[in-house]
Amino acid sequence: MNALGQLGEQRAAAFFRQRHFRIVARNFRCRLGEIDLIVARNDLLVFVEVRVRRRGPWGDAGESIHWHKQQRLSRAARVYLMQHGHEGPCRFDAILMAHPQGPLQWLQDILDFSGN
Numbered sequence: 001m002n003a004l005g006q007l008g009e010q011r012a013a014a015f016f017r018q019r020h021f022r023i024v025a026r027n028f029r030c031r032l033g034e035i036d037l038i039v040a041r042n043d044l045l046v047f048v049e050v051r052v053r054r055r056g057p058w059g060d061a062g063e064s065i066h067w068h069k070q071q072r073l074s075r076a077a078r079v080y081l082m083q084h085g086h087e088g089p090c091r092f093d094a095i096l097m098a099h100p101q102g103p104l105q106w107l108q109d110i111l112d113f114s115g116n
Contacts, residue, residue, distance in 0.1 A: 007100035008052035009036055015095065015104060021046070025080075033076030043088030047077045049110075050095045070111055 013023050021039040028035045037048035049069075073092060081090070092111040097104045 004052050004100060005050070008095070008097060009050045011097070011100050011104065012037055012048060012050045012095040013039075015106070016046075016048070028076065028080055030076055030079040032079055033072030035073060035076050035080065038080065045086050045088060045090040047073065047080075047090065047092045048095060049073060049092065052097050052100055074111060 009026065013026070016037070016039045017023065019041075021041045023037065024040050024045070025038040026036070028038055035047050036050040039046045039048060077090070077092070080086075091109045094107040094110050095104060096107065
């Protein structure tokens with residue numbers, strides 16, 4: 001991961017802590033994919049994709065979460081759920097920013113996912 005991405009993830013973690021989520025995991029990796037942040041509040045588990053990207057020839061931060069990336073996120077989340085036995089609700093969110101110090105956009109429930 002590059003330094004820009006690390007700064008973005010640190011800012012996203014702080015963003016969720018300010019909203020009373022606890023950080024469960026950072027950079028969860030398995031052979032099927034990676035999840036940048038996993039946060040929880042009460043029984044809700046949230047898998048978070050953090051994107052720091054200026055608009056370029058392949059689109060902005062949100063447009064970079066394409067179908068293939070969504071599939072990798074979903075598969076990695078299923079592995080996490082199997083390994084950790086979470087039984088409550090879960091969802092996928094995205095934190096998007098053009099720069100780590102710039103405006104932040106929080107998109108909730110970005111994927112149709114039933115982890116149970």
